[in-house]
Amino acid sequence: MNTLAAPAPALRKDATVIGLVGLAHSISHFSQLLLAPLFPWLKDAFDVGYAELGLLMSIFFVVSCITQALSGFIVDRFGPRPILFAGLxxxxxxxxxFSISTGWWMLAMFSVLAGIGNGVFHPVDFTLLNRKVHPSRLGHAFSVHGITGSLGWALAPAMLVPLTLAYSWRVALACAGVLAFTVLVVLWFNREKLALDAVAPAKAAAAQPVGGSLDFLQIPAVWMCFAFFFFYAMALSGVQAFAPEAARLLHEVPAQLAAICLTVYMVCSAGGMVVGGFLVTDPARCERIVGAGFGVAAAIALVLGFATIPALAVPVLFGAMGFAAGIAGPSRDLIVKRSAPDNATGRVYGVVYSGLDIGQAIAPLLFGTLMDLHRPAQVWLGIAVVQGVLIASAFNVRRVRRTVLVAA
Incomplete structure (x- = not known):
C-alpha cells in the first residue's frame, strides 16, 4: 500500500500533534542540560572536579540508554501516551x-531518575509522528521535532544561569521541575489528541514483520544508524558540556559572553533545522545534506580550537556551527525512518537512539578529563574528528541499505 497516495488529513490536526510532541520533546532536551550549565556553581558547592561532574552526565545517559532500548518494546505493546506522561x-x-541535593551521591541518584524519564521520549515521539502525521508532512514533522529539542537545550542555560545568578542554583533547579510538570498538565488536557487509533488484530498481525519481535536487530542498516547516532552524540555532548568553557580559556572570552554561546548554538541549530526540513523533501538527498552540514561544522570547530580569533567572534562561530549541524537534523531522522520495518517503529527508534545515550555517556568523561588536564584545544579537535566520522557513517547507512535491497 502506498501511504503517500492516501488523502492527507487536515493540516490543523497534524500540526496539533506535531506541536504537542515537540513541546514534550523540548522538556526532554531541557532536562538533559539541567546540570551542565551549573557546573561552575556545583563544582564549588560539592567540592568536585569536572570529571566527577561529567560522570553525573554519564550516569544519566547510561540509564537513559537502557531505558530507551527497553521502552521501544513497551511503546509498541502499550502505546506511547502513558509512557510519555510517566517520562515527564x-x-x-x-x-x-537535584534542587534539594546535599552531596554528589544525591545528584547521582537523581541523575538515575532523570535518565529513566529521558529514555522514553524518542520511541514515544517517533511512534506518534509516524502513526499520526501524514507521510507527506513527515519531513516538516521531523524538522519541528528537532527544532523543539534544540530550543529545549537553548532554554536550559538561558533560564538556569540567570536564576542562579539572581537567587541560587537550588531555586533554578526547582523552577525547572515546575516547568516539567506544567508541560505535563498541558499534555494531559490534550491527551485525546495523542491517542493512537485502534488497530484490528488481523490488520496488526498482517503488519508485523516476518519473524519475531527481535528480527529487526538483524537489519544491518539499524546498526549503522546506531553507530551514526553514537558519534553524533559524542560531538553534541562535547559542545554542550565543555565547548563554551574551552573557548573561554582559549580566546579569553568574558564569562558573560561564554555563557550565551551554547544558547546561540542551539537557537541557530533550530534555524538550521527549519531549512533542513525543506531540503529533505527529496529523501535521496539525506546523506549528502548530512555530509555537507557536518563538514562545515567540523571546519568551524577546528577554527575555534586552533585559530587566533577575537572574543566577540566566538559566539558568532558557535551560531554558524549550530546552523550547519541543524541543517542535517531532519535528514538524520529520515535516514532512520527509511531503515525501519513496518510496525516496529518504537523498537527501531529505541535501539537506534540508544546510541545517542551511549555517546553522551562516554563523551563527558573524555572531554572532562581533557579539561582537567588543561587541554581545551584538544576538546575542539575531538569534536571536529567525531563530526568528520559522522559523514562517513551516514553514507555507510545508505550503502548497507542499498546492498540489502539489491540482495532482496
Whole structure:
C-alpha cells in the first residue's frame, strides 16, 4: 500500500500533534542540560572536579540508554501516551531532587531518575509522528521535532544561569521541575489528541514483520544508524558540556559572553533545522545534506580550537556551527525512518537512539578529563574528528541499505 497516495488529513490536526510532541520533546532536551550549565556553581558547592561532574552526565545517559532500548518494546505493546506522561513526571521529580541535593551521591541518584524519564521520549515521539502525521508532512514533522529539542537545550542555560545568578542554583533547579510538570498538565488536557487509533488484530498481525519481535536487530542498516547516532552524540555532548568553557580559556572570552554561546548554538541549530526540513523533501538527498552540514561544522570547530580569533567572534562561530549541524537534523531522522520495518517503529527508534545515550555517556568523561588536564584545544579537535566520522557513517547507512535491497 502506498501511504503517500492516501488523502492527507487536515493540516490543523497534524500540526496539533506535531506541536504537542515537540513541546514534550523540548522538556526532554531541557532536562538533559539541567546540570551542565551549573557546573561552575556545583563544582564549588560539592567540592568536585569536572570529571566527577561529567560522570553525573554519564550516569544519566547510561540509564537513559537502557531505558530507551527497553521502552521501544513497551511503546509498541502499550502505546506511547502513558509512557510519555510517566517520562515527564520523572523528569520533574528529578529536577526537584537535584534542587534539594546535599552531596554528589544525591545528584547521582537523581541523575538515575532523570535518565529513566529521558529514555522514553524518542520511541514515544517517533511512534506518534509516524502513526499520526501524514507521510507527506513527515519531513516538516521531523524538522519541528528537532527544532523543539534544540530550543529545549537553548532554554536550559538561558533560564538556569540567570536564576542562579539572581537567587541560587537550588531555586533554578526547582523552577525547572515546575516547568516539567506544567508541560505535563498541558499534555494531559490534550491527551485525546495523542491517542493512537485502534488497530484490528488481523490488520496488526498482517503488519508485523516476518519473524519475531527481535528480527529487526538483524537489519544491518539499524546498526549503522546506531553507530551514526553514537558519534553524533559524542560531538553534541562535547559542545554542550565543555565547548563554551574551552573557548573561554582559549580566546579569553568574558564569562558573560561564554555563557550565551551554547544558547546561540542551539537557537541557530533550530534555524538550521527549519531549512533542513525543506531540503529533505527529496529523501535521496539525506546523506549528502548530512555530509555537507557536518563538514562545515567540523571546519568551524577546528577554527575555534586552533585559530587566533577575537572574543566577540566566538559566539558568532558557535551560531554558524549550530546552523550547519541543524541543517542535517531532519535528514538524520529520515535516514532512520527509511531503515525501519513496518510496525516496529518504537523498537527501531529505541535501539537506534540508544546510541545517542551511549555517546553522551562516554563523551563527558573524555572531554572532562581533557579539561582537567588543561587541554581545551584538544576538546575542539575531538569534536571536529567525531563530526568528520559522522559523514562517513551516514553514507555507510545508505550503502548497507542499498546492498540489502539489491540482495532482496
Amino acid at each position: 513526571a520523572l523528569l520533574g521529580l528529578a529536577a526537584f531532587g
